[in-house]
Structure formats: structure tokens, C-alpha cells
Amino acid sequence: MKTDLTDTTASKINKALVLGRRAIGTPAIGMVLTLVIVTDEENAYDALKAASDAAHEHPSRTLVVIKRVSRSPRDRTKSRLDAEVRLGADAGTGETIVLRLYGDVVDHAQSVVLPLLLPDAPVVVWWPVNAPLDPAGDPLGALAQRRVTDTYACEEPIRELAARADAYAPGDTDLSWTRITPWRSMLAAALDQVDCEVRSVEVEGEAYNPSCELLAMWLADRLDVPVQRTSSEGPGLTAVRMDTDCGPVVLDRADGSLATLSIKGQPSRAVALKRRETAELIAEELRRLDPDDTYASALRYGVDRLSTPGEPAKGDSGDGAGARAVPAPVETAAKAPAKDAAQEKAPVKKAAAK
């Protein structure tokens, strides 16, 4: 059921919730967390859809905070709060409250959200777009145990990553990091299968995709070897090539779903590495609400310490970037050959390793 409240307050919304629950006859609530989505009107629909899909796994009270832009200066001084309370079948497994903020109240969204949080349950804030540069310092972010941003959705992801590293507070996390969990687990599984030391790594993926940087930084942080970031046309991440003392270990995903894992001395194997929907990412994000130290450590490694083609790898062991003939160009036409060159390069490296 759905209740519309115009020009309302948090206490009226709370009253509507109690009435609504009584009307549909489910007073018991088993919700495990409050998810606050801070967004604009344009992205609200998709974000809410993803959240309600994720709610199948984590029944939650979802508060969608939509900050409306007022056109005239007169409107800007008037503040108003409209709310839409959805319960039962309209809200999936939990409760959804869509809050539309007009005028001055836009800057005081936390005053609306605070009374609507579930008692005792953890709070997660998710900014699908336009996340503040310092999530923990944001008034809404300060209410939450977990603050989820998405650097993929911003204009300059690389700069944003650096800013995130500076502003990092325990509980921060980013969907670009969530996206690479399957890659990370497959790479870890690949290294489970061989007993050798990694000497250098190349991470290849589309430009302006912060997931590639995060994966590269994680590898650099964990392995303590030079890591090079190269570009391809995607989709997303396309390959990770690890040069080890017993030959190359390559995880290559050209089509965004089925990848090939090749390890020297072992047959090549197909592994499913599908790009995941936002709902799945949010579901994973909500599964653990404690600070993600691995993310912090990878993020703090620093984007600027990754090497890119054309410049010598930092702290290089001699192999890798310097030997590369074709720097991956930005133009689409030249990309395919660049990728081929990279693939052909594997045997050469192998020979060199011997």
C-alpha cells in the first residue's frame, strides 16, 4: 500500500508507517538495516529498483532522499518535505519511504532522516551519483556505519579515487571496488594453483573505469610488485596478466561474461566472470557492515604509483613496461592491434622468464 504525504514532517511519516502496518496486518518487523539512498530525481528510479532487488536478501527500510532543485529564488527560500510511504507488496520485503526535499530543507536532510531510522539497526548510506568528497564528514554520511559511493558514475574517476583515499574513514566503500570481487577471487584462486612468485602485473581495461585502478592498486599492495595499467575498449576490465617466475598467469575476459584463465604448464580454462547488476553489488555491499580494511589498504596505495604505458614502471624490475613497443592508444581504431600485441607478448615474456 502507498500513502502520499504532502508538506509533511518526519513524525507524520512515522505515524503513517504505523497506520500502514496495522492496515496490512503485519506489525512484526524483521528488517535488519536502514538503507538511505541519496540521489536526484533522475537516478532515483534505478537506484530504488536495485535496492528493492537487493532487499530480497536484506530486508530493510529504504529511505530515498531526493533533493529537488528549485528554479526561482523565491522557491528556494520556501522549504517543503513531501513523502511517499510504501508498504507491503509495493515495497518488496521491507518498507520504502521516498522523501522529496524542496528549498532550505535540502541542506538539512539529516533532520528528516534521523527520526526515521530503525532502532538499533545499522545504517547504510548510498550515493548512486554525486557523492560528497568526504562521505564520513557529510551530515547524512555521519549517521551511517557504512557509506557506499560509486566512483564509476562520476566525471573524473581517477581524481575522485585520490580524493577518496585522502578522505577515507572506516566504513567507506565504493561500488567500483565491489565490482571486482569476482576478479579478485579468481586471481587468488589462480595463485592457489601455482607456487611461484609474481614479478610484475598488467591490468587492462577500459579507460575511465576506476575498477581497473582499484584492482591494480590491490594487486600492487598485496604483491608488492610493479603494476601497469593499460587501456582497452572494454567492456570493463578485460585482462590481468601476471608475470611470475614460473611463466605468465593470464585472466582474459574479452566479452564481459566468459573469461579464460591460462597458467603456464596447465590447460587454459573458461571461467564465468559476468559483469554484475547494481542490485547484486548492493546486496554484496550490505552483507558485511564492518570496515573493509582491504579496500582501505588498496585505496591508499595511491593511483599515482601505478605506471601507465609510455612511462617506465615505477620501481620496475626491468621487465614489463619498458619492453612494451606500442603504448595503448586512446583511439578506438588502434585498440584491437594493441590488445593483440599484448596477447602475443605473453610467450615472449615466458621465454624471457626462462
Add this chain to the structure above:
Amino acid sequence: MSSSNPLRDPADRRLPRIAGPSGLVIFGVTGDLSRKKLMPAVYDLANRGLLPPGFSLVGFARRDWEHEDFAQVVHDAVKEHSRTPFREEVWQQLIQGMRFVQGTFDDDDAFERLRATIEDLDKAQGTGGNFAFYLSVPPKSFPVVIQQLKKHRLADQSSGSWRRAVIEKPFGHDLKSAEELNAIVHEVFAPDQVFRIDHYLGKETVQNILALRFANTMFEPIWNRSYVDHVQITMAEDIGIGGRAGYYDGIGAARDVIQNHLLQLLALTAMEEPASFDADALAAEKTKVLGAVRLPKDLGRDTVHAQYAAGWQGGAKVIGYLEEDGIDARSKTDTYAAIKVGIDNRRWAGVPFYLRTGKRLGRRVTEIAVVFQRAPHSPFDTTATEELGSNAIVIRVQPDEGVTVRFGSKVPGTSMEIRDVSMDFAYGESFTESSPEAYERLILDVLLGDANLFPRTEEVELSWKILDPIEEYWDKHCVPAQYPAGTWGPVEADEMLERDGRSWRRP
């Protein structure tokens, strides 16, 4: 497997436990269990990214199939029964490692072909010689298959690789046969490489018994004879024996369910806190409590066995057990069994544990009810508490997994009247509609070599020691009672509890 993988970090909890390079060989792959549970579980694991790259699945059966036919059967089974949505790319990953070996269990050539297949998979898929053999076969074929595995050196572990055996219940039909079976299996596979599947232990709710008891502070202080009046453990099925007459007759409900599932649930409910959550510590506590189980002196008074008679089950007319196809009209096999046991230790002395199981009962349900004593003194007069029952904590194992707490509450109004209310925690509500199937968890644990959730030899033998005297008594002294299908069992079972001044919960 390298132990010092720099990409592995215990603090990195997003990374799932992925099994190392390995494969699974299923004997009796054409069976129901295999199609409905095992194949979908393998797919679901792959879909969740928990299987290693190159994971291989080998089917072994008498059917005259090619690899493609087998793949098709798995495909259909997965589409119909898997928990997670079907994804082509996951299927493409799986299908590369799918093989079928045609043959009977006494066919030496077939086992040679199986060995060749496994060696070939090591080369083509990089399974590294690690294989688990899942014996989804009738008990009488066990020894043959195990011996064949030995004869064709399929059970030999070489240089760091492992070979494991996965066996399903029944683990024998009495202590003697269980010991024989264990001897046969252990002659070929080391005890820590033998995994006995009790699918109940793979269920989230069963694992949650341990979380509920040992991760919280509010339950454990009252979890003893000072507060608990008695415990009821129920596993009821609404179905009859179906087409399993050949297996069921002569085995019966007690051997089929009490010996494994219910005694395992009892052990988890009653055991002391393990030193840690690893397999050895858990097994030690479970063994201890099973060893302390004491049977009632008068077995005729405190046990009941019965058979379902014709009746109406949920709106359908059903026939009685003795009229089922393939059942001897004079069969004494029990389809319902209820027993009372005590546990001889300081925590539980004097607290009876009632276990019951049956087919064709009211509905399908498994639950553990811990029923508490009445308050020693009540300031309210008797009319106020007339409708107040005993407090209880009920762990609902299936369906509708969760925990219910029953306690008294004042009825709104001017007079003081106290009535039972329940407070519910439902898994489906608070987490995951997508909690993994028991078989998923168990197969993954086998591949990881994690024996936490598998009963050990000693537990199986102790369970038989508990059940054997009861079965013997039933065999000698009495004929099974009868109960109409679709009810909650025979009146004898109700009388058994009435004599103790208690009654069965209606689950």
C-alpha cells in the same frame, strides 16, 4: 596449493572460500538425488563463483550415454531444480569438464575407463588429481564400488593430491553392520577423507543452533535442568513411502531418521560449548553428549512405534502402509517412532528428550522445541494465568526456517488475564531468500576438506548403540500401533507423554 598466496588475507572477507583444483565423480548419477540435488548444487556453486576454474564433473552409471547426453541431462536437471538463475556463461564453464563413464559396478573395464577419464581431466582441466567420489548408490553396492576404487588404484593419493569418499545414509542398519561398513570404507580411504552426508547438518538453521546458543548470552544461562522442563525434537513428513518400498521395509522410521538426523539435532541442542568451531572440537563435544545418552528402563512404556493406516491426508484419500505396493501385509516396519531418552550429565540430568518422526503426519515440519518449567511462584491468581502455557524456544529447522519464542503477555483490557504470545524470527524475513541449499554447502565443504558438518565414525556408532536396544525390543515384544494418515501419530504416543504429565506440541 601454495599456502603463502599473497592475495589471500583473512581480513579480506569479501573473497569467498573457493575450492582448490578438483573434480567430483558421482556414482549412481541417474538417480533422483543426483538429478534433484547434486547437479543443481554443483551448478549453483559454480554460479556463485565458488568452484575452481576447471572443475570437473564425472558421471558413472549403467546408461548407454555419450558425454553430450550426460551434459544434456545435467542441463535439464539444472534448469529445473537449481536455486540460482540459469546463466549461459556459467554453463559454458561447467560443460567443459563434464564426462560420462558407462558401466556397471562390477565392470573392471569401466573402472579402467574411469581412471583414464580422471587422468585425462588432470591434463585437460588441471584438476590436479584431486577427486571426490560421491557414492549415491544403494547400500548393497557400497562394498563393490569401494573395492573397485581400491583395485583400480582410484583411491590412491599421490604427491599432495587428495581422494575423498562421500557417502550417504544409511550408514548401516545396526551397530554391527555400521562397523562392517566403516571397516570396508576405511580400508580404502583414510577416516579424515570419508565424508558422511547428513544433509540436515548442511542446513542454515541447524548451524544456527550453534550461533544461537554460543554467540548469545541470553539463552545459555537457562539452557539446563534448572530451567528446562523437557525438549521435543520432531521430524514429520506428510508423504508416504512412495516408491521406496524396497528400501524402506525392514528399515523403518527410527533407523531412517532418528539414528542420524534426530540424534544429530539432539547432540547439537544438548552439547557443551566446543573449544572452537573446528571439526575436532565439535566432534569431541557431540561424541561426549551422545555417549551420555541414557535409554529409559522400561522400553515398552517410553517408546512407541506405529504404522500409518488408510485415511485422509490434506484432502486426499491415501492408503495404509500395509496396503502399499511391495509391502508384506504382515510387515512390522515402523513408519512412526517416538522415543524418550535422558542425558546423564550435570546439565541435563532429569530432563527428558522426546524424539519423534513419522510419515503421513499432519504436515512436513522439523523443529526443536525447548520447553521451560513453569514459574515457581505466580503473583497472579489462577484465573489470570489459566490460558498461560509453558514458555518455549522453538527452533524451526524446516520449512519456514526461524526461531519462535513463546511467553505470556497480558491481554489488553481492564482485568488481569495472561495468555501465550509468540515472538518470531524468520530467516526469510531477516536475511536472504537465497540462503544456500544444504547440498551446496556440503559439496563445497567436501572439496575444501572441511569436515565440520559431517558426522564421524564414532558418532554414527554411538547413535546405533542408542537405537539398537530399542529396535531389538520392538522386534521381540510388540506389534506396531496404527494411526490414521494425516494425523499427528498414534494415541499411544500421546499417552506416553501424558504419563509424564506433558503433551506433544502441535508443530
